[in-house]
Amino acid sequence: GESVGLHLPTLSVQEGDNSIINCAYSNSASDYFIWYKQESGKGPQFIIDIRSNMDKRQGQRVTVLLNKTVKHLSLQIAATQPGDSAVYFCAEHYFGNEKLTFGTGTRLTIIP
């Protein structure tokens, strides 16, 4: 069946550097994607979203890029801070479905 997956389960980045978290999806009908951040002991929190008719969307220190040709999604975090340490999930939605499908997550560790 269709699935959302991540290339790397863990990522370590030096504080102040930029980080890139990747996500592959296989459902060409997906029309909406979301990135969530989950800190230890907490539920996932919305970070940023993007529609399938867009290539790029920017938020505060975060940018999401969507490449529909290769079905790839990425989350870029600029000038990482210790508070960015968390597990990051991508999720996809496709038209007519009433729920999101989540990837397995990438653990981002910020090295002081």
Added chain:
Amino acid sequence: NAGVTQTPKFRVLKTGQSMTLLCAQDMNHEYMYWYRQDPGMGLRLIHYSVGEGTTAKGEVPDGYNVSRLKKQNFLLGLESAAPSQTSVYFCASSPRGTPNYGYTFGSGTRLTVV
């Protein structure tokens, strides 16, 4: 504004026991969801509800039942707990099921079945 509240936060059950997890939201959201999260497997949908009095099965519904008698509450029941149901359970709600309406998650319930 509390958002989504889950109770209890932790629970240990013996195999065969039953329990109910409660999810309450105060945002007047129509949609509510129950997920389980296991290491390396991300979030898997158990059951969901698109409105008061409605429920539907998700990816992994076996061994669970749900009820949505009131709009603000979504209950997840385990009738006869099994060790395979050891997991962290998350409830979420959203205004609608269509795009642009993100989910608000609760802080989770860590369940251990021994």
